[in-house]
Structures are given as C-alpha cells and as structure tokens.
Amino acid sequence: MQADMNRQVRLVARPRGIPQAEQFALVTEPVATPRAGEILIRNHYLSVDPAQRGWANDEGNYSAPVPLDSPMRALAVGEILMSNAPEFRAGEFVYGWFGWQTYCVATAQAVLRRVIPSALPLSANLGLLGINGLTAYLALHRLGDPKPGEHVLVSTAAGSVGSFVGQLARIAGCHAVGLTSSAEKAALAQARYGYRRMINYRDTADLAGAIREACPDGNDVFFDNTGGPIADAAIRSMRLRGRIIQCGTAANASWTPVPTGPRPEREVLTRRLRWSGFIIFDHVAEFEEAATHLTQFALDGKIVHDEEILPGLEHAPGAIARLYRGENHGKLIIAVD
Amino acid sequence: MQADMNRQVRLVARPRGIPQAEQFALVTEPVATPRAGEILIRNHYLSVDPAQRGWANDEGNYSAPVPLDSPMRALAVGEILMSNAPEFRAGEFVYGWFGWQTYCVATAQAVLRRVIPSALPLSANLGLLGINGLTAYLALHRLGDPKPGEHVLVSTAAGSVGSFVGQLARIAGCHAVGLTSSAEKAALAQARYGYRRMINYRDTADLAGAIREACPDGNDVFFDNTGGPIADAAIRSMRLRGRIIQCGTAANASWTPVPTGPRPEREVLTRRLRWSGFIIFDHVAEFEEAATHLTQFALDGKIVHDEEILPGLEHAPGAIARLYRGENHGKLIIAVD
Known part of the structure; x- marks a missing residue:
C-alpha cells in the first residue's frame, strides 16, 4: 500500500x-x-x-x-x-x-x-464516547433530570443508545425498565445494560398492561426512540411532573401523511409533563464534559x-x-x- | 341584616x-x-x-x-x-x-x-391578581421563557387568561398573535389585550394557512388552552426550540374514548420543542412574586x-x-x- x-x-x-x-x-x-x-x-x-x-x-x-x-x-x-x-x-x-x-x-x-x-x-x-454514548448521557441528564430513586422507562433499550441509557440510569440511582423487540435482546439488556425489567413488546398483546405490571409505580422519565403505540402507552404511565425525552421516532417509517394516534394534550396537562426533543448535534459544546464522565464510568467498571x-x-x-x-x-x- | x-x-x-x-x-x-x-x-x-x-x-x-x-x-x-x-x-x-x-x-x-x-x-x-392573571404570568414566564423579539401564539386569546397573556407577552417585548372564536372578540383582543394580529378560527377554513399568514416567522411560544385541531396547526408553526404551554384542553369535551389526532412526536423531535403542562395550584409559593409584578404593571398603566x-x-x-x-x-x- x-x-x-x-x-x-x-x-x-x-x-x-x-x-x-x-x-x-x-x-x-x-x-x-x-x-x-x-x-x-x-x-x-x-x-x-x-x-x-x-x-x-x-x-x-x-x-x-x-x-x-x-x-x-x-x-x-x-x-x-x-x-x-x-x-x-x-x-x-x-x-x-x-x-x-x-x-x-x-x-x-x-x-x-x-x-x-x-x-x-x-x-x-x-x-461509548461517540454520538451513541453522548446522546444517552446528554439527553438523559440535560432533558430527563433523573433523580435517585426515580423510575426510567426506555424504548429500544437494547439499541445503540438505549444500551447506555439503562446503565446511566442505574448509575444515577434510578430504576430502569426497557422495551425491546425480542426475548434474546431483552435477556441481554437485563444481563448487561442496567435494566431491572425488560418488556418484549412483540410478545405482548396488552402493552399498557405490560408497562403497568413492569412499572407499578409509574415512570418519572420516558426515554423514547420510537414514538407510536409504545409512546402512547408509556405517556399514560407517567407520574406527576414526568419528563419525556423524544430522541427518535423509529415506530413510524413515513410521516406523509402524518399518522394519527391518541391525543396527548390531556396527559401533558394533568400529569404536568415536560416533553422535549433531543438532537445530539445541538450539544457539541457539551461533548467533552460528557465524554469525561463516560470515560470514568467505563474505567471504574460501571458501564459496559x-x-x-x-x-x-x-x-x-x-x-x-x-x-x-x-x-x-x-x-x-x-x-x- | x-x-x-x-x-x-x-x-x-x-x-x-x-x-x-x-x-x-x-x-x-x-x-x-x-x-x-x-x-x-x-x-x-x-x-x-x-x-x-x-x-x-x-x-x-x-x-x-x-x-x-x-x-x-x-x-x-x-x-x-x-x-x-x-x-x-x-x-x-x-x-x-x-x-x-x-x-x-x-x-x-x-x-x-x-x-x-x-x-x-x-x-x-x-x-388580575387571582388565578387568571397568576396563571397567565406564571405559565408564560416559568414554562414559556419569552425573550424580547420572540413570537407568541395564544389560543382563547380573548378569554380570562388569554387576555392577560397577550399583554404580558407585549410587556416582555414579544410579538403576540391570538386565536378566538368571533370577530367581536378578535377586535377586542387586538384593541385591548396586546395582540398584534388576531385569527377568528370559526371564520377560517384553512387554520394552518391562517396561522402561517398571521405568523410568517413562526412561533417561539404557543400558549394553549384548547388542544385539538388548533394545537395541531399551531405545533406545526413552531420555530426551533419552541415552547408549548399546555394550560387547558377546552377543544375536547370528552376524553372517553381518547380522541385521536395527528401524531406530534416528529414535531417535538425535529423542532426540539419543549411541551409542558401547567396547573396553577402547583405554583402557590410563587403567587406573591407574580402578584407584585402584575400590580406594578397595572399601576404603570401597562396592563388593563x-x-x-x-x-x-x-x-x-x-x-x-x-x-x-x-x-x-x-x-x-x-x-x-
């Protein structure tokens, strides 16, 4: 060469x-x-x-x-x-x-x-120190504001971002529950990615019921990469003053025409939610700080x-x-x- | 007696x-x-x-x-x-x-x-100093974060809360546009409540078009008391990092079954919105500060x-x-x- x-x-x-x-x-x-x-x-x-x-x-x-x-x-x-x-x-x-x-x-x-x-x-x-880990860290901490003892629900929990969100939620002292699309991924996420419970949504006829069962106390943070029916059910599991982080909308392949779903306005109002959109490239100025934390977590053996x-x-x-x-x-x- | x-x-x-x-x-x-x-x-x-x-x-x-x-x-x-x-x-x-x-x-x-x-x-x-004025002040300032030169859209702009929101937006240096249900109320809100432009949504076949025409630069804050089709159109007028304040859901008389509408997830994500629910009785500790500001605005002749x-x-x-x-x-x- x-x-x-x-x-x-x-x-x-x-x-x-x-x-x-x-x-x-x-x-x-x-x-x-x-x-x-x-x-x-x-x-x-x-x-x-x-x-x-x-x-x-x-x-x-x-x-x-x-x-x-x-x-x-x-x-x-x-x-x-x-x-x-x-x-x-x-x-x-x-x-x-x-x-x-x-x-x-x-x-x-x-x-x-x-x-x-x-x-x-x-x-x-x-x-870990690229956009996947940086997204997990900055979206969770900047928009999710997780506090020790709080409950965090994550869609695409076994994915490139979700696999860090579960671990970061655990490091923050939260209880994390994840959603994924196969039993194999559910087992992996529970074994390695910090999730206490996993829901295989492909294997669940009643998604709202499955979330209620896995999250009997409701959720303070919903880290969402999907939108769609998963988000419809998750938003109705939120506790008062819960935070929804919209990090992706993978559930809908097309937005022309705009798909419909149950209206969220009343949930936002009565639960006093805060629902925010996150795009990683808005946060370049914070990358170094986030990478420093993520490096230390990995060196300390707290994150895989x-x-x-x-x-x-x-x-x-x-x-x-x-x-x-x-x-x-x-x-x-x-x-x- | x-x-x-x-x-x-x-x-x-x-x-x-x-x-x-x-x-x-x-x-x-x-x-x-x-x-x-x-x-x-x-x-x-x-x-x-x-x-x-x-x-x-x-x-x-x-x-x-x-x-x-x-x-x-x-x-x-x-x-x-x-x-x-x-x-x-x-x-x-x-x-x-x-x-x-x-x-x-x-x-x-x-x-x-x-x-x-x-x-x-x-x-x-x-x-002015009761829940109407306090709601307008605290919801706009705590959740809306209005900055001088920004654009504020208000549903039920001639109502008991909206009539203060327009004036408070003007005091904050913002451009306010309002939605209401009659020509008479539109004229009143434009004459007295701080609105630059008013849209009579009962007189408008194309609500999205009417908002685009009245708000050619888009909106940084949407103060919403209605939800429903007005909110569907308004959310699609939001600028990057816009704030939606959900203060009421008057457009839907019943939530059983949950009414459907166009999904907002993609708008929240791509526009990096922040959509928050506001209920005034969460903010009792801030009433005195808000009442002090509102009193001064009224004494200075800045608010009717x-x-x-x-x-x-x-x-x-x-x-x-x-x-x-x-x-x-x-x-x-x-x-x-």
Missing part, C-alpha cells in the same frame, strides 16, 4: 431505503494536501450508523443527502498528521466528520471533539460497551445493511487497515 | 353539564366560631370561574366534587375578622378557598395568598383588567351559566353586600 494514496468508499448510486453494498465503490486517489486552516487526518476507525440510511437517501432529513461519487458521510476517529489550523497540532487524535476513507482533509468545523487520551481503546470514541469491529475498509459497503439486519453485536465499527 | 348570620349559596342538586340557578339555594345559618388554628373571614368579593362547572359536577376532575348541601366551592377575597392561627392577624385581607358565602371559618391551608395593599381595588385580587361585578350574593346561583353563555364583559365577580 502506498502511504500517499487515499482509499475511499464512495456512494455511487442513490439507494431506495437501506443502502446495499452495490451502491458503493472502493476508489483510490492521491491524498489531498491541507491548505491554510485545514488539517490532514489519518482515520483509524470508521463508524457505521443507522442515520447513514437517511444521509445516503434523498429524504429531506436534517442534512443534505451525500452527493453521488463522493465518500460516504461518516463519523470517524483518527490522528492528525499535519495541521494548518491554529487550534490543532500533528499527533492529536480527533473525532468528527471524516467519512469512509483512509485520509481526510478537513477544516476545524468537521471536528466534533478532541480525543482525550485514556486507557480506553481508540475505537471507544465511536461508541460492546463493539464489533470489522477489519478493513472493504467491509464498509455492506455494513449499513448488516446493521439493519440486526446482525451486529454492539457498536459496529470498521478498522482502517 | 344580622351581623352574626352567614348567608350561603349551597349546591343542592348535582348538575349535568353547566350548573344552573335552580341547582343552588340561598341558606342562612349562624356564623361559626374559629377554633384553634382557624380564622374567621368576612368575604368581600366572590369569584365565578369556568372550573366551577367541574367542581359542581361529578367528573373525576383534579378535585373531589362539591358535596351536596354545602356552600359552592369558590375563590374569594375577604378580611380576617378573628384569627386563632399564628400566621394571620385580624384586619389582614386574604385570597383563597372561602366559598360562596358571606363568612368563612378556615384553616391556613385555605388561604392562597395574603393580599398586598395597593391602589388597585380589592376586587382585582380575583381577576376588565371586571364585571354583580351586586349581591343573590346573583351567584345563575352566574356560572351566565359565564358559559359568554355574556360577561371581563372577569365575573360577585360583590358581597
């Missing part, structure tokens, strides 16, 4: 739905040279995220779709080889929007966080973080489809060889 | 729906004597409130229904004639749960607020407060029905003769 060649995984066809391997191509081009204000990064680990589906499609999401014939948009962690930006120096490690490629020339705006050296592996910056690392860039094209098939065990990461 | 006789307006039959005059009776009984920990109050003004409908019915509302053959539950303002409670002295004026009667023996728990003497008339303690005072207890039995017919002009109050 030539040190000065950049290997890229480019999006070459617009997918409809979940991106498949054939919509990507491995392309090699010379490494670009950073200009004034830019840095050159050698990526070590690349992230595979459910949100890449939206970025690859033309769905009118939060961000513009990835242009065809350009490297797939992705979070990554790497080392700065050369810096023409005053805020960075060669030898520093950074986490940010560096794409599915071996080398990246970027401005400071692409960097989300300077990586703090610790005893944790560098790959942890994509899972599972990773599945695929060896080599050639695994990237099929990785999003693999994620949506649910075949990964833990945060799916690509090691750049 | 004998000074030591108490005239009461008692609920003598359980209404279905809006209480009518024939469900009440005027009864005279000796004034009770306050025991240890109790105070004797001479009521000066009695409040007539929409919530009395729920208290008189057996609706399973926030509070137990008024027992038959007891004085109608009501807020009132009066003077303490005798005090056996350490926190009160004879000669002080108080606002609280003293009922539709001339005299009331009560414990300190029945007092919501000690009346601060000012140049405002004593009756103002039932409207309309009152309609009915002379004499004998007007009480028909007063709730009068309120629901919309015949009153401003806060409906009964003067105790």
Whole structure:
C-alpha cells in the first residue's frame, strides 16, 4: 500500500431505503494536501450508523443527502498528521466528520471533539464516547433530570443508545425498565445494560398492561426512540411532573401523511409533563464534559460497551445493511487497515 | 341584616353539564366560631370561574366534587375578622378557598395568598391578581421563557387568561398573535389585550394557512388552552426550540374514548420543542412574586383588567351559566353586600 494514496468508499448510486453494498465503490486517489486552516487526518476507525440510511437517501432529513461519487458521510476517529489550523497540532487524535476513507482533509468545523487520551481503546470514541454514548448521557441528564430513586422507562433499550441509557440510569440511582423487540435482546439488556425489567413488546398483546405490571409505580422519565403505540402507552404511565425525552421516532417509517394516534394534550396537562426533543448535534459544546464522565464510568467498571469491529475498509459497503439486519453485536465499527 | 348570620349559596342538586340557578339555594345559618388554628373571614368579593362547572359536577376532575348541601366551592377575597392561627392577624385581607358565602371559618391551608395593599381595588385580587392573571404570568414566564423579539401564539386569546397573556407577552417585548372564536372578540383582543394580529378560527377554513399568514416567522411560544385541531396547526408553526404551554384542553369535551389526532412526536423531535403542562395550584409559593409584578404593571398603566361585578350574593346561583353563555364583559365577580 502506498502511504500517499487515499482509499475511499464512495456512494455511487442513490439507494431506495437501506443502502446495499452495490451502491458503493472502493476508489483510490492521491491524498489531498491541507491548505491554510485545514488539517490532514489519518482515520483509524470508521463508524457505521443507522442515520447513514437517511444521509445516503434523498429524504429531506436534517442534512443534505451525500452527493453521488463522493465518500460516504461518516463519523470517524483518527490522528492528525499535519495541521494548518491554529487550534490543532500533528499527533492529536480527533473525532468528527471524516467519512469512509483512509485520509481526510478537513477544516476545524468537521471536528466534533478532541480525543482525550485514556486507557480506553481508540475505537471507544465511536461508541461509548461517540454520538451513541453522548446522546444517552446528554439527553438523559440535560432533558430527563433523573433523580435517585426515580423510575426510567426506555424504548429500544437494547439499541445503540438505549444500551447506555439503562446503565446511566442505574448509575444515577434510578430504576430502569426497557422495551425491546425480542426475548434474546431483552435477556441481554437485563444481563448487561442496567435494566431491572425488560418488556418484549412483540410478545405482548396488552402493552399498557405490560408497562403497568413492569412499572407499578409509574415512570418519572420516558426515554423514547420510537414514538407510536409504545409512546402512547408509556405517556399514560407517567407520574406527576414526568419528563419525556423524544430522541427518535423509529415506530413510524413515513410521516406523509402524518399518522394519527391518541391525543396527548390531556396527559401533558394533568400529569404536568415536560416533553422535549433531543438532537445530539445541538450539544457539541457539551461533548467533552460528557465524554469525561463516560470515560470514568467505563474505567471504574460501571458501564459496559460492546463493539464489533470489522477489519478493513472493504467491509464498509455492506455494513449499513448488516446493521439493519440486526446482525451486529454492539457498536459496529470498521478498522482502517 | 344580622351581623352574626352567614348567608350561603349551597349546591343542592348535582348538575349535568353547566350548573344552573335552580341547582343552588340561598341558606342562612349562624356564623361559626374559629377554633384553634382557624380564622374567621368576612368575604368581600366572590369569584365565578369556568372550573366551577367541574367542581359542581361529578367528573373525576383534579378535585373531589362539591358535596351536596354545602356552600359552592369558590375563590374569594375577604378580611380576617378573628384569627386563632399564628400566621394571620385580624384586619389582614386574604385570597383563597372561602366559598360562596358571606363568612368563612378556615384553616391556613385555605388561604392562597395574603393580599398586598395597593391602589388597585380589592376586587382585582380575583381577576388580575387571582388565578387568571397568576396563571397567565406564571405559565408564560416559568414554562414559556419569552425573550424580547420572540413570537407568541395564544389560543382563547380573548378569554380570562388569554387576555392577560397577550399583554404580558407585549410587556416582555414579544410579538403576540391570538386565536378566538368571533370577530367581536378578535377586535377586542387586538384593541385591548396586546395582540398584534388576531385569527377568528370559526371564520377560517384553512387554520394552518391562517396561522402561517398571521405568523410568517413562526412561533417561539404557543400558549394553549384548547388542544385539538388548533394545537395541531399551531405545533406545526413552531420555530426551533419552541415552547408549548399546555394550560387547558377546552377543544375536547370528552376524553372517553381518547380522541385521536395527528401524531406530534416528529414535531417535538425535529423542532426540539419543549411541551409542558401547567396547573396553577402547583405554583402557590410563587403567587406573591407574580402578584407584585402584575400590580406594578397595572399601576404603570401597562396592563388593563376588565371586571364585571354583580351586586349581591343573590346573583351567584345563575352566574356560572351566565359565564358559559359568554355574556360577561371581563372577569365575573360577585360583590358581597
């Protein structure tokens, strides 16, 4: 391998739905040279995220779709080889929007966080210390305001964010109950992710009843990644002055036309709820503080973080489809060889 | 009139729906004597409130229904004639749960607020400084967090609370737009209650379009007393990080079965909304501070407060029905003769 060649995984066809391997191509081009204000990064680990589906499609999401014939948009962690930006120096490690490629020339705006050296592996910056762990920590603490002894209900509890929410709720002294879609995931979440009880909603004809049984005292916090019928039942389990964190709406594949459901206004009023929307990129200024806490929890053995690392860039094209098939065990990461 | 006789307006039959005059009776009984920990109050003004409908019915509302053959539950303002409670002295004026009667023996728990003497008339303690004005002030400021230059949308803008919200939003430097149900009320709210624009939703086939036209920049705060289709349209006019204050759900007469509507989860998430429920009696500890601000606004001529005072207890039995017919002009109050 030539040190000065950049290997890229480019999006070459617009997918409809979940991106498949054939919509990507491995392309090699010379490494670009950073200009004034830019840095050159050698990526070590690349992230595979459910949100890449939206970025690859033309769905009118939060961000513009990835242009065809350009490297797939992705979070990554790497080392700065050369810096023409005053805020960075060669030898520093950074986490940010560096794409599915071996080398990246970027401005400071692409960097989300300077990586703090610790005893944790560098790959942890994509899972525990990446947007999954940061979302769990910041959404739970900034919007959920969990207090010791309170009850926390989490949808998609075995997922990439939910697996941290249960553990962080336990660390905060709360009782966490989770919802997931299989008995296997329920057992995993109860064994490893801090949940006292798990509900397999696919195996439950009466979701409201199952929540009442698992949460006889009601819930102070509902950490919601789904919306839909799960949220309809959960909102009716809330205690007075409960907090709902809307972190995703995975239950509804389409919002055109807008799906209907039971009205929540009376629940918001009579239970004095506070229902807030959370999007992680609003909170970049708080990443370092959150990462410091998460690192310490991991070093103290209070939090587990599972990773599945695929060896080599050639695994990237099929990785999003693999994620949506649910075949990964833990945060799916690509090691750049 | 004998000074030591108490005239009461008692609920003598359980209404279905809006209480009518024939469900009440005027009864005279000796004034009770306050025991240890109790105070004797001479009521000066009695409040007539929409919530009395729920208290008189057996609706399973926030509070137990008024027992038959007891004085109608009501807020009132009066003077303490005798005090056996350490926190009160004879000669002080108080606002609280003293009922539709001339005299009331009560414990300190029945007092919501000690009346601060000012140049405002004593009756103002039932409207501007009563739960209407206090709700407008505390809900807007505690949950709405209005900042100068922001846009505030208010449902039931010409109502007992909304008429203060528009003025308080203007005082906070915001642009207020209101929704109401007639051209007459729209004109009144625009002329007197601080609203820049009013929307008569009864005269509008396309509510979302009418809101877009009246609020071309979107809204930072939605002060909602209705829920239902008005809220569905309003929530889709919210700007990023907008705040929704759920203060009432008047649009839905029944919640059994729960009415359906377009799902709000995606709006909460993508607009990063904060949607909170407000019930005034959670905020009793903040009443004095709010009343101090409201008094100063009125003395400075920054806020108007309309009152309609009915002379004499004998007007009480028909007063709730009068309120629901919309015949009153401003806060409906009964003067105790």
